[in-house]
Amino acid sequence: MGEFYLNLDDDDAFVKDIDKRTLCGVSLLSIGIVVLSVGVIYGERTTLNVGICGIFIGVVVLSLSPPGYIKEEAFDAMVSSYQKTLNDIIKNLNLKNAVYIPPYQNLPEGGVFLPAQEEFDIDLAKLDEEAVFLTDAGIGMVIRPLGAKLLKMCEKDLEREITGLEMVEGCTATLKALELADSIRVDELGNKIRVNINVRMKGCSDMCKSVACPVCSCILLSISKATGELIAVKEFNHEDGFVEITVEKIGRVEEWM
Amino acid sequence: MDVRDYIVLTLSIWAVLTVLLVRSVEVYATLLLIGLLVVMAVASEFMGFRSRENIKLLLYTMLFIFAVIVMKRAYGVL
Numbered sequence: 001m002g003e004f005y006l007n008l009d010d011d012d013a014f015v016k017d018i019d020k021r022t023l024c025g026v027s028l029l030s031i032g033i034v035v036l037s038v039g040v041i042y043g044e045r046t047t048l049n050v051g052i053c054g055i056f057i058g059v060v061v062l063s064l065s066p067p068g069y070i071k072e073e074a075f076d077a078m079v080s081s082y083q084k085t086l087n088d089i090i091k092n093l094n095l096k097n098a099v100y101i102p103p104y105q106n107l108p109e110g111g112v113f114l115p116a117q118e119e120f121d122i123d124l125a126k127l128d129e130e131a132v133f134l135t136d137a138g139i140g141m142v143i144r145p146l147g148a149k150l151l152k153m154c155e156k157d158l159e160r161e162i163t164g165l166e167m168v169e170g171c172t173a174t175l176k177a178l179e180l181a182d183s184i185r186v187d188e189l190g191n192k193i194r195v196n197i198n199v200r201m202k203g204c205s206d207m208c209k210s211v212a213c214p215v216c217s218c219i220l221l222s223i224s225k226a227t228g229e230l231i232a233v234k235e236f237n238h239e240d241g242f243v244e245i246t247v248e249k250i251g252r253v254e255e256w257m
Numbered sequence: 258m259d260v261r262d263y264i265v266l267t268l269s270i271w272a273v274l275t276v277l278l279v280r281s282v283e284v285y286a287t288l289l290l291i292g293l294l295v296v297m298a299v300a301s302e303f304m305g306f307r308s309r310e311n312i313k314l315l316l317y318t319m320l321f322i323f324a325v326i327v328m329k330r331a332y333g334v335l
Contacts, residue, residue: 045281060315
């Protein structure tokens with residue numbers, strides 16, 4: 001199995017890995033400073049350059065110290081059982097394709113509504129972050145988007161919030177750096193939007209049409225956020241890591257209140 | 258190896274190669290700056306926010322050194 005890493009915020013569990021890089025960087029920096037000093041004392045240009053070289057590489061190594069990583073096997077072992085449990089719940093409740101809700105006052109991270117029927121109604125004014133099973137505001141289930149945190153990472157890398165469809169493809173850089181996806185293409189076809197994703201993550205399956213894997217969820221949530229509208233998943237095709245999702249814009253948040 | 262490793266490797270090869278070819282400290286510092294600028298232009302979007310900010314700090318320092326070199330040369334000509 002190839003080396004596949006997921007970036008985590010919690011640095012404490014991976015202190016050993018970070019220490020190796022820090023140690024390497026600090027050693028290069030120290031050696032560089034010593035050689036530079038020797039070069040200055042003896043007036044040797046080549047020694048000066050070697051000292052600068054050591055300092056330069058040391059600073060680069062320290063600057064590019066990555067946050068914690070876990071291996072693909074560990075990630076699969078941890079996440080797959082959660083995903084399977086959630087999928088079983090969805091199958092048992094016979095819930096339909098997901099509807100992505102963009103972030104708004106009641107759901108600051110956005111949400112995923114899984115309706116019990118194809119023809120559904122939902123009152124977004126009655127939703128809050130605590131609500132999961134709905135009987136009053138609509139019939140179905142509301143869950144947090146699994147890709148919400150990933151979307152925040154994308155926005156942090158883009159150094160701005162996603163406000164337009166053209167920015168969704170900008171998430172590619174972050175997902176590529178995390179080795180989760182290779183490419184994203186978004187095409188707007190009137191009221192529908194077609195997304196093509198080359199996913200590298202194993203958790204992506206046909207169940208993404210209801211409970212999407214973090215990568216698909218991140219992209220679909222970003223589309224919902226970019227358009228400011230609720231989007232309903234209409235078609236989902238998955239083959240050898242290539243995913244094609246067609247979603248339909250079904251109105252702004254205010255229209256569903 | 259991830260993107261960060263490739264960046265470190267590229268810059269290290271560039272720094273070592275130029276140290277072997279150049280004797281002047283000023284030219285060497287300028288070549289390091291050029292290498293860093295090229296790498297930033299090509300790979301900055303794959304670095305991640307924190308790493309990019311750190312590298313930018315190094316870049317500004319090297320630009321300051323470059324400005325000092327240019328001023329020194331200009332003063333020498335005048």
